[in-house]
Amino acid sequence: MRLNSLCVKDPKDPRTTAPHQLPIYATSSFQFDTVEEGMEIFKDPSKAHLYARFSNPTIDAVADKIAQLEAYNTDVEDAWGVMTSSGMSAISTLLFACLKKGDKILSQGNLYGGTTELIKNFMPQYGIEVVWVDLREEDQVIEALEKDPKIKMVYFETPSNPALDCIDLSAISTIAKRYKVSTAVDNTFCTPVIQRPFGHGIDYVIHSTTKYLNGHGNGISGVIIGQGEENRKKVWSAMKLVGSNCNAWDAWLTNTGMKTLNLRMQRHSENALALAQFLEGHNRIEKVNYIGLKSHHDYDIAQKQMNLTGGMLCFEVKGGVKGGLKFMDGQRMGSMAPTMGDVDTLIMHPASMSHLNVDREIRISHGITDGLIRVSVGIEDINDLIEDFDRALG
Numbered sequence: 001m002r003l004n005s006l007c008v009k010d011p012k013d014p015r016t017t018a019p020h021q022l023p024i025y026a027t028s029s030f031q032f033d034t035v036e037e038g039m040e041i042f043k044d045p046s047k048a049h050l051y052a053r054f055s056n057p058t059i060d061a062v063a064d065k066i067a068q069l070e071a072y073n074t075d076v077e078d079a080w081g082v083m084t085s086s087g088m089s090a091i092s093t094l095l096f097a098c099l100k101k102g103d104k105i106l107s108q109g110n111l112y113g114g115t116t117e118l119i120k121n122f123m124p125q126y127g128i129e130v131v132w133v134d135l136r137e138e139d140q141v142i143e144a145l146e147k148d149p150k151i152k153m154v155y156f157e158t159p160s161n162p163a164l165d166c167i168d169l170s171a172i173s174t175i176a177k178r179y180k181v182s183t184a185v186d187n188t189f190c191t192p193v194i195q196r197p198f199g200h201g202i203d204y205v206i207h208s209t210t211k212y213l214n215g216h217g218n219g220i221s222g223v224i225i226g227q228g229e230e231n232r233k234k235v236w237s238a239m240k241l242v243g244s245n246c247n248a249w250d251a252w253l254t255n256t257g258m259k260t261l262n263l264r265m266q267r268h269s270e271n272a273l274a275l276a277q278f279l280e281g282h283n284r285i286e287k288v289n290y291i292g293l294k295s296h297h298d299y300d301i302a303q304k305q306m307n308l309t310g311g312m313l314c315f316e317v318k319g320g321v322k323g324g325l326k327f328m329d330g331q332r333m334g335s336m337a338p339t340m341g342d343v344d345t346l347i348m349h350p351a352s353m354s355h356l357n358v359d360r361e362i363r364i365s366h367g368i369t370d371g372l373i374r375v376s377v378g379i380e381d382i383n384d385l386i387e388d389f390d391r392a393l394g
């Protein structure tokens with residue numbers, strides 16, 4: 001080959017030892033040795049890699065690892081994972097894959113804001129409507145499904161963001177199966193370390209892997225986990241056609257983060273419980289909302305289906321919005337950033353940030369009061385956190 005060709009061609013490494021760490025396949029396509037091989041792979045893309053929007057070894061390995069974690073210790077043997085470009089794209093891809101014009105979603109009113117906006121304002125443009133009920137009330141769920149055969153999916157979060165309401169996974173899946181309706185759960189808050197919805201009969205799980213699975217706040221990605229080859233093809237096709245595929249770099253970062261997932265979730269939970277107990281006894285605090293406290297309104301459901309109580313907590317400082325903001329500006333340990341699930345503590349004031357544009361009455365009806373502060377408790381030394389919060393509360 002001449003100089004110009006040498007510049008263009010990819011170098012080949014003749015050594016064969018396998019890399020110890022998952023490689024990042026930074027390639028948009030995969031090449032065939034013969035025309036015949038190319039034809040075979042085009043006929044059945046599950047046989048090999050073809051084009052990176054369809055599949056990529058880095059992304060597929062990480063998706064498969066998350067699927068194994070979600071299926072761990074359950075009866076599910078045919079779990080699969082499809083990684084996507086974000087948590088939101090995992091949700092929208094799943095909805096596009098499973099629902100068609102005229103179908104309806106049954107859901108709760110206190111989902112993550114982006115999900116609420118998607119199913120309330122965006123999906124109806126494509127003929128997919130949502131019916132809201134309180135999913136903690138089984139009678140309401142049965143009544144809605146009985147009344148409306150167009151409902152084809154129950155979609156929910158447990159615990160919810162940020163009110164931390166818990167929904168009984170087994171109860172919902174049992175009712176949904178009776179009406180032949182599929183179920184999908186956003187397990188971002190828990191991760192499979194804390195809660196595995198498949199063990200309770202749920203059909204699909206989604207994650208914003210941006211959060212705890214990555215754990216270090218350095219990537220945006222999502223994943224859909226499901227069961228059975230037919231469902232995999234349906235979801236994979238939607239991902240491929242909508243173009244909501246993950247990129248190899250963010251999948252790789254997720255994999256690196258997941259190596260410490262079990263350790264991190266334990267420390268997040270321990271720190272959050274210690275901080276919640278400290279806050280509960282503080283005279284400047286109106287109320288603390290943490291799943292690990294016996295005072296939590298859904299403590300019993302959480303104990304039934306969660307292995308640990310997680311790193312998310314909310315509390316209300318006395319003095320409404322003014323009191324909340326004063327505390328936020330005074331504390332030093334929590335980074336004021338609109339995300340969660342990172343190794344460091346993150347703090348947010350929903351009334352003036354994430355829910356600023358939500359009608360006050362609606363916000364309050366979902367437990368997001370004026371002075372409420374949401375903390376994603378990190379894995380720092382708990383004494384530093386408690387001392388800092390104590391000083392900022394004054």
Ligand SMILES: Cc1ncc(COP(=O)(O)O)c(C=O)c1O
Pocket residue numbers: 086087088089112114157161186188189207208209210220221222339
């Ligand atoms: C519970 C939950 N689900 C989904 C999402 C959306 O994830 P992403 O930002 O990765 O699209 C978020 C984002 O904060 C979330 O908190």
